Amino acid sequence: MSIETLLVAFDLAGTFVFALSGATAGVRHKLDLFGVLVLSIAAANSGGILRDLLIGAIPPTAVSDWRYIAVSLLAGVVVFLWYPTVNRLRSPVMVFDAAGLALFAVAGVNKALAYHLGPGTAILLGVLTGIGGGMMRDILLAHVPSVLWAELYAVAAFAGATVVALGHLLNLPSAPVTLVAVLLCFGLRYGGIRRGWRLPTAHFDLDDEAHDGENAIYRPH
Amino acid sequence: MSIETLLVAFDLAGTFVFALSGATAGVRHKLDLFGVLVLSIAAANSGGILRDLLIGAIPPTAVSDWRYIAVSLLAGVVVFLWYPTVNRLRSPVMVFDAAGLALFAVAGVNKALAYHLGPGTAILLGVLTGIGGGMMRDILLAHVPSVLWAELYAVAAFAGATVVALGHLLNLPSAPVTLVAVLLCFGLRYGGIRRGWRLPTAHFDLDDEAHDGENAIYRPH
């Protein structure tokens, strides 16, 4: 099995577990079968589609390669039929989710570098690839995206993507660099969930401003 | 009148009725004139713009052909000025809405096939063209998009798009295929509204998980 084949296999595995997360969210919101499938597709493919639009890889892989949609639909049907079982497997699924984040972030930065974008841009696109699907899933459900507040989600993607970009800059061999990047991202995210690692929030007394919106740039609705 | 002209006329008619739905939603949310117009444009054109971005038809038709925006604005102004009348015409408007969905889905799959995408991808883009505008309208209003839960909305688009793609695969003459596809999509959606046809939802006991978010991949906010 070539490295190319392995990467595609990992990419499709990431697509599958992200689709599981989308479908799970859909079942919890009591959507019908089609709604669940739309969320599966959106959660699994939005990050890659956004990246491809931004780098000019048109049509995006998720559109031109039928396997991405097929895998997303499969995950959606599995969750729709066997939600309680999938839910009981939560802990392994969580492992896959962190693995999917790691693989998507690393794949995203690699694709951006292959399109001759600079390392900073490539890191950003790697992060976007990793977090984009979860953002779209939550936007469709009218939630604040969990990547904005969950434990080390995007930071883990950023760390993994940065390792790949640095390895590229220093001309290091790509196989070990990729391995380190995937493990770092996976470890940060998984540790974040398991141990509740969090980034700091800004602790200011916000109460006295709550109703003082007249002159504010941003006014909560 | 050539078939080409007829298709554009139908496309603009679909744009108009989707813009009506956007503007109606805006008036109900007590938006000002501009907010209503933004919703008109978004509801009528987001699906086609997304499709065009994904297949590389840049700039998208809605951007390069002024008539799409003009028709959207016209619908917005009509609703803003005569909302009660439009609302009383609800039933005919519903007919147009289902017709718009049918025409957009069929036009979307045809355009994707013309860009040499495979039949599966073309179906998906047809569905996206049909449902994209309503999704954007609802996201802008911070709702869960109605296509995720409403009666046979996306399923109808899927059925119509599939007929077109099958006809293309089998080299059937396009005029009757298009007619069948439009009528099927229209019939499913209209029947869905009139008779309350729905897809199944997954019925699981979700209550005991509601506050058990610690280890969940997806946590409602």
Next chain:
Amino acid sequence: MSIETLLVAFDLAGTFVFALSGATAGVRHKLDLFGVLVLSIAAANSGGILRDLLIGAIPPTAVSDWRYIAVSLLAGVVVFLWYPTVNRLRSPVMVFDAAGLALFAVAGVNKALAYHLGPGTAILLGVLTGIGGGMMRDILLAHVPSVLWAELYAVAAFAGATVVALGHLLNLPSAPVTLVAVLLCFGLRYGGIRRGWRLPTAHFDLDDEAHDGENAIYRPH
């Protein structure tokens, strides 16, 4: 300093103040550092990225030119560390926000004209450049975008963009036209905030329809 340099400097200044608005919204929603930075980037760059995708300027400037992201991150960190101070500077920041809107709208229409789009399309893309960032910021926070209901936000962008497009049509010298456009947009928006100028809303009695959703095209969730 050439006009080109000046325009880029103004563009980056606009990016900075829009990023401030995104970061401020993030701190108020008690997001962690990364969430605040994501909102900074989204608020400052979504409008320009959308415009560039629609006109085929790929990769978008915000992706290919590292300064846009750097300036966005800087603004995010500043707000995260010194939110109370930034908040106290609210009034000057409001001035910059209106200035950013003006500069983004004018820059957006100019870029669209440079890509040989028609004046109507260019105006639309100018408005989108100006309002896109704030829309994305609010969507990510699950709010109805303030541009849909705030005082003269998008109208101001429309007025400024229209002046530029008219000047282009009439072959007027671009420097004074740009100045007039920026001042007009700035003045409308700033006056809108200061004096509460608003567009009319449609005043209809909506109550008796609130639960009459069976046949409605649009049903609130």
